[in-house]
Amino acid sequence: MKAVIVILALVGFAQATNFKDVLKAEFKSFKVKHGKIYKDIYEELQRMQIFKDNMVLIERHNKRFAAGEETYEMGVNHFTDMSASEFKRLMLTNMTTDYLKEDIDNIYNVSARAGIPSGVDWRYSGAVPPVKDQGSCGSCWAFSAIGALESHHFLKKGQRVSLSEQNLVDCTRQSPYYNSGCVSGWTDKAYEYIRDNGGINTASYYPYQDKENSCRYNRNYIGSKISGYVTIPRGNEYALASAVANEGPVSVCIDSSHFQFYKGGVFNNPSCSKNTNHCVVVDGYGTDKFGGDYWLARNSWGPNWGQNGYIRMARNRNNQCSIASYAYYPLVV
Structure with a gap:
């Protein structure tokens, strides 16, 4: 023995x-x-x-x-040598919703639209730019706002243009926008700045630097203009799907606390909170035979994270991760 x-x-x-x-x-x-x-x-x-x-x-x-x-798989990526607390501190933002108010003049009217298709993927239309990388700056809100705007610019003008996230990081910290550069920010405030400013610079003139700098916007290098933005009714996933299907990619702010090692599949995590700490772009939606209904979300952590820079998030599961709570798309002119 x-x-x-x-x-x-x-x-x-x-x-x-x-x-x-x-x-x-x-x-x-x-x-x-x-x-x-x-x-x-x-x-x-x-x-x-x-x-x-x-x-x-x-x-x-x-x-x-x-x-x-x-319903989803984890894998090794460039965050695997970070602790959970370090990942949250470096990659996620501290977003407060206290000041947010819906603009009742620009809320998406889902009742004016017909039914929605079973699935949508704007990547196949040519409207979706390559996945970008925000680096160690908490500028996800700028990448989300710009990501949706680049797509809507293509859909409106038929032109592919790379726009400047750094322009937003540097120039929306003052009144009345009060975004916080590499600390936090909101996409609706980014769109208000672009509207009030008369446009946003191109990335070629105003490249991304992964840190905050003084504002150096130049009206001679405008890449796109907007007249405003549309707000999706808070928490309404059907309205979000309708907007994505009928209008194009939508900027959303979510809880991504558990995204660190996502590799593939449909991210379905009931512990996902109603708080928000990250912003992405919804480029489509669909249904997976194993994971069920999902949102196709473009992240800003580079193409080596997730599914070539994307995550499929659970859809029609009680607004999981606040996917439809803070959603906006720009009106290009």
Whole structure:
């Protein structure tokens, strides 16, 4: 009996040692793939431990996914050496909804529209630009506002134009917009600035810099103009689908606290709150045979995150993650 116990203990030790070796090798590959360079050996060891802990979390989740207990898969990406708290601090924003008010003159009128198709994907129309990367600046709100505007500019003018997120980051911190650059902001305030300002600069003139700078808007390099924006009725997922189908991509602000390791499938997480800390662009919607109804959302964490920079979020599940609570699209002129 003692011999059996010793053998089992040795097998367990060998398995644990092998798992550690595998994680160490995967961490080495992770560093190379994502160009990770740490300041000293102490940070390297700290990042390796965080990576190992996150790999255990990912592995456990994916076992549930393989068993049909989860609707989405997790995977390794450039955030895998970040703790959950660090990810939230660096990549998500602190958005307060206290000041937000619906503009009753510009609320989307869903009753004036016919029924909606079963699925929509604006990427196939040529209206959707490539996925961008906001870097370490909390400027998701600017990328969301610009992302929807670039699509609507194409739909209105038939022209592909890359517009300046940095213009918004630098120039909407003053009255009456009060966005907070790399800390937080709202897409409706971004659209108010573009409307009041008489336009937004092109990205070629005013490139993204991943940090806040002084405003240097130049009216000689305007890339697009708007007359205003339309608000989707708060929390109404059918109205959001109608707007996406009939008008084009829509800027939305959501709770993305659990997005860190998303890889694919339909993100369905009932613990997703009604708070908001991130903004994306809804480019379509559809139904997955395993995950059910979903929203197709374009993120701003680069094309190597999620499904080529996209996430499919649960649709028609009680406005999960506040997907339809703060949704807007611009009116291009």
